[in-house]
Amino acid sequence: MWIRNLLHLRQLAIVLLLALLVFLTLVPILFMLFSSLKSNAQILGNFWGLPAPAKWANYQEAFASIWRYIVNTVIYAVAGSVCVMLLSAVSGYIFAKKTFPGKELLFMLMLVMMMVPGILTLIPSYVLYENLGLTNTPWVIIVSSAAGGQIFGTFLCRTFMSGLPSELFEAARMDGATETRVFFQVVVPLSLPIMATLFIMQSVGVYNDYVWPLLTIQDSRLQVIAVGLTIFTKQFGITDMGTQFAAYAISSVPLLLIFSFGMKYYIQGMTQGALKL
C-alpha cells in the first residue's frame, strides 16, 4: 500500500516539478499578455497587478503600426517556402529514384553545402545580392530562403521518397503516364506529409529570420516583422510599453496559427533533421 502511495507521491512530485518548469518557461508569454493590456501608468504604479481596466487600444495601435511587416513577412515566407517545396520535391525525387551519370558527384556537391555555416557566406552573399541589384527588394529574402532551404529540403524529400514503392511509379508509367504526370499525380500526392513539414519549417525559419533582412532591406515598407519589431517604436514614436507588448503578441499570431495546424509536422521535421545529420 505504502509503495503505491510512494509511487503516487513521486508522480505528483514529477507533475509539480514539470508544472513549475512549464510556468517558468512561459513567463515571458504570460508577462507579455498581461503587460500588453496595461498603460504605462499601470506598469509603473501597479507592476504586479492585473490590467484593470484592460487597455485594448494598445492592440489597435500596435496593429496599425506593424501589420505591414507581418503581411510582408508572410508573403516572403510563403513564396520562399513554395519555391523550396518545388525545388526539393523535384531534386529529392530525382536523387531518390533515378540513376544517371554524375549522381554521386552532384549529391556530394549538395552535401558539402550543408557543412558550410551561414557565418562564412553572410557578408559575401550580401555583396552578391547587392551587385545583382536584389537588395531592398522582396527577392533578396525569397531567393535566399529558396537557395538555402532547398538543400535540407532535398535531403528530407530524398529520404522520404526512397521509402515510396517504385512499383507504383512503374505501374503509372505502364499506363502511359508521362514523367511529369507521374511526378505531379503520384509522387507529389504521396509526399504531402514531407511537403507540409518542409513548408512549415521553412516558413517559421523565414518568419524568425533577423540578421539577413536587417542587412539587406533598408526600405521600411518592405521590412520583415523580426526587424520591424525592433524599429517600430522609434518609427511610429510609440512610448507605451503596453503597445510594444501588444505588438509582440500580434506578431505571434501567424506562428500560433501555423503551429496549431502543423505542430506535428514541425516536430517531425526537427527530429528527422536531427537524426539525419
Next chain:
Amino acid sequence: MRRTAWILFAFALLLGMSPQIASAQAQWSLEGAGDITSISVAEDGSRVAIGSHGAKTYVYGSDGRPIFQAAANNVVNAVDLLADGTLLAASDDRHLYAYDASGSKLWDADLKRQVKSMSASRDGGVIALVVQRNNDLLFVDGKNGEQTNAVPIGTSMRFTKVAGNGEWIIVASGDQFVHLLDKTGKTLLRFGAGGQIQAIDISDAGMTAVGTKLGEVELFDAKGKALRKLKTRDMVSAVAFSKDGETVAVSDLSGYFYIFSPNGKKLWETKAGDTGRAVAFDAGGKTLYAGTDDGRVLQFDTGSVVAKAKSDARIRMLVWAIASVAALALIYVLLRMMKKNDKLGVFREIWRSKWVYLGLAPSFLLIFLFLYFPAFSGLFHSLYKWQPGGRTTFIGLDNFRRMIHDPYVTKGLGNLVILIVTGLAKSLIPPLIVAELIYHLRSKRMQYGFRTAFTASMVIPGVAGLLIWQNFYDPNLGLFNNFLELIGLGSWTHGWLGDPKTALWAIIFMGFPFVGILQLLVFYAGLLSISGELIESAKIDGASLPRIIRSIHLPLLAGQFKFLIILGLIGIIQDFNAIMIVTGGGPMDSTYVPALQMYYAATKFSDLGYASALGVSMFAIILVITIVNMKFIKSAED
C-alpha cells in the same frame, strides 16, 4: 594536381583584374587659388592652363614652371588652350578673355552676363559659351570675340563642351538632358541622363561622358545610345576624355580620381585630397592633370598604367585562348581514350537522362550562384582589402594578423568561451532533466500534454522573445528588479544590462529555465527508443532509478549528446542575434563576440575583407569541430 594548377591560374587572372596604382609625379600648389575649376592642356602637351576659384588663370609648363598668370574679376569658370597657344578664359565677371602665348591680352569680350561654361575646339574654330539666364548657346569668333551665332536650346544650360576636332558640341541642361549639336549648331538629338549632370565631355568620335550627382559616369555613343555606367564613390565633379577617346578620366567629390576604359573597366584610381575638382589629359594620354579644391594641381604619369592595362588585357586574352585550346585538346584526348576503352556509352546515358539534368538545373543554379559563389568569394576576399564598389587590393594575411590584435576580437573570444561552456550546459542539462521527468510520467496523456506545453514557447517570434527578456532586465520597469523588491531584496536591484560586469551573464541567463525544444525532443525520442526489456531486467536485478539513469540511459544517449553538442557549438559560434538586439556588444566591449565584430566590420566600417577574414576563421573553427566530431563518432562506432 591538375586542379591545383587551374586554381593558381584562376588566381593569377583575378589578380590581374585589380586596378593599378600610380603615384603623383609632381604637384603644384597654387597660392590663393582655392578650388581648381578647370584644367586645359595644350595639344603638344607643353603647357597647362588652370582656372581657379580665386579669379585667376594660371599657365604652367608641363615641367611645373609657371609661365604667366592672368587675373579676372571673379571666378574663372572655364579655360581652354588652343593649338596656337591662345588661352581662352571665361569668368563670372561676365567677360571672356583671350591671351596669346606670352600672356598679353588679345581681346576681351563683355558678354553682359556671367559666363558659366565655355569650350573651344583645338583650332579655335568653334567656341561655344553658356551664359547665365540665357537659354541660347552662344558662339563667338576666336579672332575678336564677337558673337557669331546663338542657338536656342530652350532650357537653362549648365555646361557645354566642344569636341577637340570641332565636329560635335554637347550641352548639358539643368533638367538632366544632354543636347548633341553638330559644328554648325544644328541640334542632332537629345537624351536624358540618370541624375543631375555635374560634368560632361565628348570625344572626337562623338562619344559622350556624363558625370552625375549619383556618382556615375554615363557613356553614350554618337547616336545617343546609352553604352554603360561607370561607378564612382561620390558625386562626379569632372570628366575628360583622352584625345584618342580610349580613356576617360573622372574626379569625384570624395577626392578620388579614376581612369576608365570606355568598355567600363577601371584602369586606375587614386585618392588625392578631400575633393577632386577637375581633370584633363595631355594629348598623348600619357599624363593626367588633376585639380583639387585646395588649389593643388597634381600630375600623374598614367601612360604606363594605361599601357600596362592594355598589355594585361592582351596577355589575358592570349592566356584564355591558350587555355581554351588546351581544354579542347584535353577533351579530345579524353574522348579518344574513352573511345579506345569503349566507354562512350556514358554520353548516351547522359543524353538519355537529359530531363533529369534539366530537373536538377534550377536547384543547382541556385546552389552555385547563391551558395558556392559567396562561400568562395568569402574565402578569396579574406586575403583582400575589400571595400564596396571600390578598390580591392591583395594584402595577404593582413586581415588575419589584424584580427589577432583586434581588442574586440580577443575580448569576443573570451566571451565566446564563456558562452560556449554555459551554452552547452544550458542546452544539455535542463532538457535532459525534463525529458527524464516526462519519460517517467505514467500517464501518456500527461506526457503529451507537458511536451506540448513546453513547445508552446515557440509561438513567440525569436526577436520578440529577446525584446521581452531585454525588458525583464530594465532597471525600473523590468521584471527582475520588481521581483527582487517584492521578495525584499530591493538592495540587489541592478542595471543588469548596463553594467559591464553583469551584462554578459544577463544575456546568458536569458531563456531561463533553458528547456530547449529540439534538445528536449531529441532526448525524449532517445529515451523512448531504449528497449523496455533492458530497464525491466535492470529493475529485476534491483537497480535503483538513479542507477538506471546513470548506467543505462546516459550511455545509450551518447549519440544524442554528441549530436546536440556539435549542433550547439556550431550554433553558439555563429549566433549574434541576441547580443546585437539586447546589448549591441556593449556596454563598452563587455558582450562582444567575434561574429558581432564581423557584422560591424561589414556594416559600420564597410571593411568587407576584414569581415570575410573573421567569417573564414569561424568557418575554420566550425570545420575543425565537425571533423573532430565525425572522427570521434566513427571511432566510437568501430
